[in-house]
Amino acid sequence: MLFNSIDFAVFMPITFIIYWLLGKNVKIQNIFLLAASYFFYAWWDWRYLSLILICSITNFSAGILMSNNTFSKVLNFEKARKVVLIVCCLICFGVLGVFKYYDFFVTSFVDAFSLFGVKMQAHTLKLILPVGISFYTFHTLSYTIDVYRRHFEPTKDVVSFFLFVSIFPLAMAGPIERATNLLPQIYKRRTFDNAQATDGLRQILWGLFKKVVIADNCAVYVNQVFADYQMQSASTLVLGAVLFAFQIYGDFSGYSDMAIGIGKLLGFKFLNNFRFPYFSRDIAEFWRRWHISLNTWFRDYIYIPLGGSRVSKAKIVRNTFIIFLVSGFWHGANWTFIAWGAFHAFLFLPEILAEKNRKYTNTVAENRFLPTIKEVSQMGITFLLVVIGWVLFRAETIGDAFNYLGGIFDKSLLSMPLQIVGLKRTLLFLVILLVVEWLQRQKQHALQIENIKYSLVRIAIYYALIVIILEFGANSQSFIYFQF
Secondary structure, eight states, X not given: OOTTSHHHHHHHHHHHHHHHHTTTOHHHHHHHHHHHHHHHHHHHHGGGHHHHHHHHHHHHHHHHHTXXXXXXXXXXXXXXXXXXXXXXXXXXXXXXXXXXXXXXXXXXXXXXXXXXTOOOOOOOOOOOOOTTHXXXXXXXXXXXXXXXXXXXXXXXXXXXXXXXXXXXHHHTTOOOOOHHHHHHHHHSOOOOOHHHHHHHHHHHHHHHIIIIIIIHHHHHHHHHHHHTGGGSOHHHHHHHHHHHHHHHHHHHHHHHHHHHHXXXXXXXXXXXXXXXXXXXXSHHHHHHXXXXXXXXXXXXXXXXXXXXXXXXXXXXXXXXXXXXXXXXXXXXXXXXXXXXXXXXXXXXXXXXXXXXXXXXXSOTTTTOSSOOHHHHXXXXXXXXXXXXXXXXXXXXXXXXXXXXXXXXXXXXGGSOOOOOTTHHHHHHHHHXXXXXXXXXXXXXXXXXXXXXXXXXXXXXXXXXXHHHHHHHOOOOOOOGGGGO
């Protein structure tokens, strides 16, 4: 069930009304929301609910087993807790590995032997990748790891924990929540907050604009260019790469905006996942603003335990490559994603080795209307590097990516790019996106306009966005990150 579908347009109001009618009893409210979340996920394929249940049962049980009461009489208490953590991780990563990576490893193994003239038969499973499996696996394991580290007391409330794992706004593509933030909100009674709900509707509206107007319209051009890139002019390849950068941003950040907005309608405050990343002045700032929930997960559970940047230069290099290669591999079972991660590791290394990776922690042109020439050039260079990385991300193979990038260095770079119906309109919408997000770059989301003095102006903005969405929104397409 997509957020931008008719099905969801029916599901959400019904869920919203019943949910708040049950608001006097938090336990019944949570049971209903859990049932609604399972229904939401099962709408895609009910068989894969079993994987969410396996993940939920495994991590809930691990939390209980690691509590002091459980192992109070065990001679080697800490070793027993570590064994539980390892077994839990093996089960969760094992399920993820079978569905997401088994075929990749088998075919890569066979291809490697074929280079030496050894012919082998690849026996792949050809399993359909369950939607959201990478998200809810990492989402849930953060709880178990935090319990092991004693950052969080294990819960004994089955319904609350199962809801934490599967709550429907986050089930498909995050943000990847932490138990320390979400579980306390699930425990307590929630009361309807009109201001919070109104802000949630604004965020949903802006997310919907980014998805169906920006991302889906960019996709029409991007799909055409990448499918036949060998025959396109250099200028067309450049435009195709730039539009893909906005497609993936509009698609994924649009989903996150809608998920966070839906959470506000239900009385929850989810973690922010994007902070206007294309206004970054260097790669380090970009990664602090892009897919924040995943990047902080890797930082807290992989990078810092490896020593982070408080180790020797050689280990800093090692840790940086590990974190970016794992990030690339998380995105999918394809060498292109690993190459994309390695590319960003090379970009990030000079900044962290020079200890300049936290040079820009404020907002660009903070408290100023316009950026300086230096800031414009910094944002332009950073965006250019990110776009090159997106070509690696989008291409079918590494060879295709290099051929695509190589095709840009041609005299046809000065020619007019391929023209298709609706292209000029799409470019106009991109200008609107950039202008609005630039003006709102110090806010939590771009449509946080409650401070506009005149209500008629706010209403006119909402009305204009709704008309644009209904009139120019492309056909509903699945979200890009559903495949991850």
